[in-house]
Amino acid sequence: MKIIKDKVAKLSFVALLITMTAAMFYAPTASAHGEKSQAAFMRMRTIHWFDLNWSKEEVAINDTMTISGKFLVFAGWPETVDKPEVSFLNVGIPGPVFIRAGSWIGGQLVPRSVSLELGEVYEFKVLLKARRPGDWHVHSMMNVKGGGPIIGPGKWVTITGSMSDFVNPVTTLTGQTINLENYSLDNVYFWHALWYAIGLAWMVYWVRKPLFVPRHIAVSSGKGETLITPTDKKAGLIVGVGTLVLVAASMASTNEKYPVTTPLQAGLLRGMKTYQMPEATVAVKVDDATYRVPGRAMQMTLTITNNGDSPVRLGEFNTAGVRFLDPAVHVDETGYPDDLLAEEGLSVSDNSPLAPGESRTVEVTASDAAWEVYRLADLIYDPDSRFAGLLFFWDANGNRQLVTVDAPLIPTFI
Amino acid sequence: MSASQSAVRSRAEAVQVSRTFDWMILFTLFCAVLGGYHIHYMLTGGDWDFWTDWKDRRLWVTVAPIVSITFPAAVQACLWWRYKLPLGATLSVLALMLGEWINRYMNFWGWTYFPVNICFPSNLIPGALVLDVVLLLGNSMTLTAVVGGMAYGLLFYPGNWPIIAPLHVPVEYNGMMMTLADLQGYHYVRTGTPEYIRMVEKGTLRTFGKDVAPVSAFFSAFVSIIIYFLWHFFGRWFSKTDFISDDAT
Incomplete structure (x- = not known):
C-alpha cells in the first residue's frame, strides 16, 4: 500500500512539474487594458x-x-x-x-x-x-x-x-541637446555601483571574521566588548569620514557641473477653453427606456421636438464609445474601430424628417452584440441603473446637432 | 553517537562548521531582509522611489529616510545586541538595493520598457554606512539613534543629488518650462499613474523659497530618530530567543 502511495505522490509531483513547465510555453501578450x-x-x-x-x-x-x-x-x-x-x-x-x-x-x-x-x-x-x-x-x-x-x-x-x-x-x-531615452544613464550606474562597492567593502571587512556562533558565545559570556578591536574602530572612522567627504565632494562637484537646475514642476490648470457646439434646436424627452437582455437591444421611447428652422433626422446614438448608426441618415467614413461601430444598429420607428415645429414620439432601438461584448448590458447590475448617451441629428444640409439623454433603464428578461 | 556527544570531532572541524553556519545564516538573513524590506519600502516609499518626477525637494526628501530607516534599525539591534556586529544597516540597505535594482531592471525595463534613467532607486547607502559607524564607535543604541538617525536623514538628499541633478536641468517644451524629470514623466506614459497622483512640491515651507531641501532634510532627520527608536525595539523583540529553553542555550 505504501509503495502505491509513494508512486502516486511521485507521479503527481511529476505531473505538476510538467503542467507548470507547459504553462510557461503559453504566455500570450496582454494587449488590452480592462x-x-x-x-x-x-x-x-x-x-x-x-x-x-x-x-x-x-x-x-x-x-x-x-x-x-x-x-x-x-x-x-x-x-x-x-x-x-x-x-x-x-x-x-x-x-x-x-x-x-x-x-x-x-x-x-x-x-x-x-x-x-x-x-x-x-x-x-x-x-x-x-x-x-x-x-x-x-x-x-x-x-x-x-x-x-x-x-x-x-x-x-x-x-x-x-x-x-x-x-x-x-x-x-542650457543649450545642450540630449537623448532622453538614455540620458545620464552612465551617471546613474556609476554612482550606484560606487556606493554599492563601498557598502560591500564594509560588509567584507566584517564577514571575513568568524561571525555568529563565536561572537554569540562571547557576547553571552559577557566578553562582547573584546570583539571590537582598535583596528575595527579605525576602519569605522575611515569609512565614516570617507562617506561624509565623498558625499560633500560629490555634491559640490555636481553643483559645479550643473549650475542651473530647477525644482519639479507641478500644479493644476484651470479655465480650460471649451468647444462651442452649435446650439441644439431639437429637444428630446425620454418617455421610457428598456434593455431587452435576450435581444441585446436597448429600446427608448423618445418624444422629439424640432424647434429649429430645418427638418432633422436622428442618425446616431453614441454611448460609452459605441456608436449605433442609422445608415439612411449617417454613414461613418472616419475609420472608427469596427467593434465599436454598429453601422446599422439604430432603428427608429418613424425616421422621416421631423419638420420645424413638429413634435413626434418614436420608438428607437439600439441593437448590437457590442452591448454584450463591451459589457454595457451589465448596467442592469449597477447600483444606479440609469443610462446616458449622445443623440446626433442631421438636417438635409449635413448640419449636425448634439443632444444628451439621461434616464432610468428597465431591464426585460423575456 | 548519543545526543550528548558533539557533532564535530576536532577544533578545526568545529571552526569549519561554524564558518559554514556563518555563510548560511548570512545568506538567509540577506534574502529575508531583501524580501521584507523591499515590500515594506515599496508600500511606504513606493512611487517616490520609483520615478524621477517624484524625487522632489520636499516630500521625497522627507518620506524616503523616515520609511527606510526601519529595517536598518531593527537589524542593527539584533546584530549588535547579540553579536556585536556593526553591519546591520549596511546589510539591510545593500539587500534592499539589490532587490530594487533587480525589480527596476527586470520589471520596469525588461517587462514594461520604462528607461532605467526614469525608474532607478534612491541611494540609501551613505546613511546606512554612517549608522553602522556611529554604532561601532559609540557602542550606544541611543547615540546611534540620535546622531546616526540624524545623519541618515541629512545625508539622503546630498547622497542622491549627484544622481538626480542632471535630470533637474530645465527645458522649454511647447511653451512651458519643466525639468527633464518632469518631461520623462510626461513622455513615458503611465496609464495608472496620472499627473495628479504625484505628491511633489506640496507643503507649507514656502517661506524658505529655493532652500527648502535642507529644511525638509532636517525634519526628516528628526522623525528618523524617532522611527529608529521604534524599530530598534522591534528588532530587539524579534531577536529574542524565548522559544529556546534555558538549558539548551
Whole structure:
C-alpha cells in the first residue's frame, strides 16, 4: 500500500512539474487594458468621447501619430464618482510603447492636471511618437481624481521597426541637446555601483571574521566588548569620514557641473477653453427606456421636438464609445474601430424628417452584440441603473446637432 | 553517537562548521531582509522611489529616510545586541538595493520598457554606512539613534543629488518650462499613474523659497530618530530567543 502511495505522490509531483513547465510555453501578450471591465455606468455617464480620429493605423519607430476629437463632460455625472475637478488627459496604452510627445485641450498644452466643467465640450489632441514595435490598442483616456481612469474607445495601431532605433532628442534651456531615452544613464550606474562597492567593502571587512556562533558565545559570556578591536574602530572612522567627504565632494562637484537646475514642476490648470457646439434646436424627452437582455437591444421611447428652422433626422446614438448608426441618415467614413461601430444598429420607428415645429414620439432601438461584448448590458447590475448617451441629428444640409439623454433603464428578461 | 556527544570531532572541524553556519545564516538573513524590506519600502516609499518626477525637494526628501530607516534599525539591534556586529544597516540597505535594482531592471525595463534613467532607486547607502559607524564607535543604541538617525536623514538628499541633478536641468517644451524629470514623466506614459497622483512640491515651507531641501532634510532627520527608536525595539523583540529553553542555550 505504501509503495502505491509513494508512486502516486511521485507521479503527481511529476505531473505538476510538467503542467507548470507547459504553462510557461503559453504566455500570450496582454494587449488590452480592462476597458470592458469598467463599470458600464462609468463609461456611459462620465466622459463621452466623440469625433475621434486616429491619424494612422501603422506607424514606424520615431514617427508620430495623433488621437484627436472631442469629449463631453456629462452634466449628469454620477454621485458615486468624484467630479472631474482634478483630471488628467491620458492615453490608454500598454506602457510606454509610444511616448506622449504632446497633449492639448482646447489648444493648450496639458502636461499637468486640469479642472473640467460639467456639461462642457472640450476639443483634445494627443501626439504620440512610436517607440516599441508591436500591435497596440490605443485608447483615449481621462484620469479623474477620486474617479479613476475613464477609458475611451480604442483602436489597434501597428508600430514597425526596431526599438533600438528609437531616439528622444530634447534641447535643454542650457543649450545642450540630449537623448532622453538614455540620458545620464552612465551617471546613474556609476554612482550606484560606487556606493554599492563601498557598502560591500564594509560588509567584507566584517564577514571575513568568524561571525555568529563565536561572537554569540562571547557576547553571552559577557566578553562582547573584546570583539571590537582598535583596528575595527579605525576602519569605522575611515569609512565614516570617507562617506561624509565623498558625499560633500560629490555634491559640490555636481553643483559645479550643473549650475542651473530647477525644482519639479507641478500644479493644476484651470479655465480650460471649451468647444462651442452649435446650439441644439431639437429637444428630446425620454418617455421610457428598456434593455431587452435576450435581444441585446436597448429600446427608448423618445418624444422629439424640432424647434429649429430645418427638418432633422436622428442618425446616431453614441454611448460609452459605441456608436449605433442609422445608415439612411449617417454613414461613418472616419475609420472608427469596427467593434465599436454598429453601422446599422439604430432603428427608429418613424425616421422621416421631423419638420420645424413638429413634435413626434418614436420608438428607437439600439441593437448590437457590442452591448454584450463591451459589457454595457451589465448596467442592469449597477447600483444606479440609469443610462446616458449622445443623440446626433442631421438636417438635409449635413448640419449636425448634439443632444444628451439621461434616464432610468428597465431591464426585460423575456 | 548519543545526543550528548558533539557533532564535530576536532577544533578545526568545529571552526569549519561554524564558518559554514556563518555563510548560511548570512545568506538567509540577506534574502529575508531583501524580501521584507523591499515590500515594506515599496508600500511606504513606493512611487517616490520609483520615478524621477517624484524625487522632489520636499516630500521625497522627507518620506524616503523616515520609511527606510526601519529595517536598518531593527537589524542593527539584533546584530549588535547579540553579536556585536556593526553591519546591520549596511546589510539591510545593500539587500534592499539589490532587490530594487533587480525589480527596476527586470520589471520596469525588461517587462514594461520604462528607461532605467526614469525608474532607478534612491541611494540609501551613505546613511546606512554612517549608522553602522556611529554604532561601532559609540557602542550606544541611543547615540546611534540620535546622531546616526540624524545623519541618515541629512545625508539622503546630498547622497542622491549627484544622481538626480542632471535630470533637474530645465527645458522649454511647447511653451512651458519643466525639468527633464518632469518631461520623462510626461513622455513615458503611465496609464495608472496620472499627473495628479504625484505628491511633489506640496507643503507649507514656502517661506524658505529655493532652500527648502535642507529644511525638509532636517525634519526628516528628526522623525528618523524617532522611527529608529521604534524599530530598534522591534528588532530587539524579534531577536529574542524565548522559544529556546534555558538549558539548551
